[in-house]
Amino acid sequence: MADRCLHFTGTAPGRFLTRRLGLPQPAPLRRWSPQTPSLDGPLLHLTAGDSAVTEELGALLTATGPVVTARAERPAGMVVDTTAVDTPRGLADVHAVLHPVIRSLAPGGRVVVVGVRPSADDHHQAAAQQALEGFVRSLGKEIGRGATVQLLRVAPDALASAGSTLRFLLSPRSAYVSGQVIELTSAAPDPVADWEVPLAGRTALVTGAARGIGASVASVLARDGARVVCLDIPQAKDELARTADRLGAAALPLGITADDAAERIAATAPGGLDVLVHNADITRDRRFANMPADRWASVVDVNLDSVLRTTDALLKAGTVRRGGRIVATASIAGIAGNNGQTNYAAGKAGIIGLVRSLAPRAAADHGVTVNAVAPGFIETKMTAAVPLFIREAGRRMNSLAQGGLPVDVAETTAWFAQPSSTAVNGQIVRVYGQSLLGA
Ligand code: NAD
Numbered sequence: 001m002a003d004r005c006l007h008f009t010g011t012a013p014g015r016f017l018t019r020r021l022g023l024p025q026p027a028p029l030r031r032w033s034p035q036t037p038s039l040d041g042p043l044l045h046l047t048a049g050d051s052a053v054t055e056e057l058g059a060l061l062t063a064t065g066p067v068v069t070a071r072a073e074r075p076a077g078m079v080v081d082t083t084a085v086d087t088p089r090g091l092a093d094v095h096a097v098l099h100p101v102i103r104s105l106a107p108g109g110r111v112v113v114v115g116v117r118p119s120a121d122d123h124h125q126a127a128a129q130q131a132l133e134g135f136v137r138s139l140g141k142e143i144g145r146g147a148t149v150q151l152l153r154v155a156p157d158a159l160a161s162a163g164s165t166l167r168f169l170l171s172p173r174s175a176y177v178s179g180q181v182i183e184l185t186s187a188a189p190d191p192v193a194d195w196e197v198p199l200a201g202r203t204a205l206v207t208g209a210a211r212g213i214g215a216s217v218a219s220v221l222a223r224d225g226a227r228v229v230c231l232d233i234p235q236a237k238d239e240l241a242r243t244a245d246r247l248g249a250a251a252l253p254l255g256i257t258a259d260d261a262a263e264r265i266a267a268t269a270p271g272g273l274d275v276l277v278h279n280a281d282i283t284r285d286r287r288f289a290n291m292p293a294d295r296w297a298s299v300v301d302v303n304l305d306s307v308l309r310t311t312d313a314l315l316k317a318g319t320v321r322r323g324g325r326i327v328a329t330a331s332i333a334g335i336a337g338n339n340g341q342t343n344y345a346a347g348k349a350g351i352i353g354l355v356r357s358l359a360p361r362a363a364a365d366h367g368v369t370v371n372a373v374a375p376g377f378i379e380t381k382m383t384a385a386v387p388l389f390i391r392e393a394g395r396r397m398n399s400l401a402q403g404g405l406p407v408d409v410a411e412t413t414a415w416f417a418q419p420s421s422t423a424v425n426g427q428i429v430r431v432y433g434q435s436l437l438g439a
């Protein structure tokens with residue numbers, strides 16, 4: 001069901017009324033379109049303290065669009081270099097550079113704080129860098145007007161690996177991603193010939209792609225130049241064929257829990273896969289006290305076990321090629337839990353365990369990255385069926401005061417999938433507008 005409140009608050013009477021009643025005022029988000037491929041305005045490059053990477057960061061930012069270092073009237077983004085902040089006193093420098101300008105950020109703007117990993121050997125540095133996490137998550141909750149705030153941790157000698165991530169975070173593609181802490185490894189990125197079609201020449205397979213978020217992922221990967229294979233259960237083969245036809249993709253009607261699923265996937269992509277997106281899921285909700293074993297088992301099988309089985313088999317067989325990307329779909333339910341979803345939340349939390357454990361080994365042994373998206377409330381058929389009161393609570397209880405769209409999950413997946421995202425590994429990125437309570 002459409003979010004009528006979002007449309008209403010976009011009108012003058014709607015704004016007036018919701019303000020008077022103290023209701024949430026969601027700002028319409030500006031997402032990617034061919035007409036709005038990038039942020040509408042300059043980036044303000046700010047530096048806290050004596051950074052050793054000012055020039056390098058400046059060059060990276062310049063590649064994403066116009067950059068200013070003095071004040072700009074209405075910057076569309078602000079990047080704060082905090083790599084030199086290694087004591088709590090250094091946090092005053094962050095305040096000194098950002099506080100005077102924060103109000104000038106354009107509606108729907110972006111703030112990216114670039115920091116480093118908290119040190120295991122220097123607890124003063126660790127305290128200062130960890131402090132930035134609390135700062136960023138709080139600023140995300142109060143900034144409003146559709147703006148987002150993230151913390152990007154990158155080793156100073158590995159800044160070159162941050163290009164694809166800075167481009168994503170400083171673009172309309174990340175409209176529903178806020179309050180995230182993203183940590184990059186120091187892996188060298190693959191060069192990108194054309195940022196318009198970064199997946200040109202790559203082959204991607206998306207499970208559960210007949211409809212919903214999976215269909216949107218397939219569409220965005222195809223937009224970015226990939227040859228796409230859409231997989232879904234044989235019972236959904238008509239819808240699958242329609243989706244695949246629309247995208248010029250191949251269709252693979254196959255239940256992902258089938259014993260021979262990995263072999264069938266490999267046979268469909270004889271040249272191998274560069275991107276594997278585990279998106280298929282089922283829900284069989286019941287409170288745990290009423291949960292029969294078959295409902296428990298089927299959800300864990302589709303949502304977790306089949307992901308483990310196919311990932312293992314496709315990596316072992318080399319079907320996911322070197323330089324490949326595996327993206328799994330977790331859920332906020334797997335992080336925060338959800339009433340009536342013990343089976344689903346267990347499966348989704350299991351995905352997070354899989355990603356964290358496999359990512360370093362997959363990179364070392366196969367040259368493949370493994371990451372997960374964790375969607376929050378996304379406007380789909382599933383969430384439209386949720387009772388009104390719970391649906392409204394789910395939609396509004398985030399910093400952006402609205403639900404996300406399937407394309408928001410798809411854009412995050414496409415950033416993970418890029419050849420230049422080699423340094424993005426083992427990350428769980430929440431696409432949830434940042435929950436108002438909790439992280
Ligand atoms: P959906 O139910 O609309 O689509 C899931 C697709 O998976 C369907 O096309 C279905 O036929 C397919 N599928 C089911 N079992 C399969 C199997 N055994 N083999 C192959 N395909 C199978 O779901 P959605 O809302 O688009 O969600 C997509 C993903 O995002 C899921 O992993 C879901 O858990 C996750 N997610 C969604 C939300 C949300 O708000 N919609 C929130 C958090 C996480």
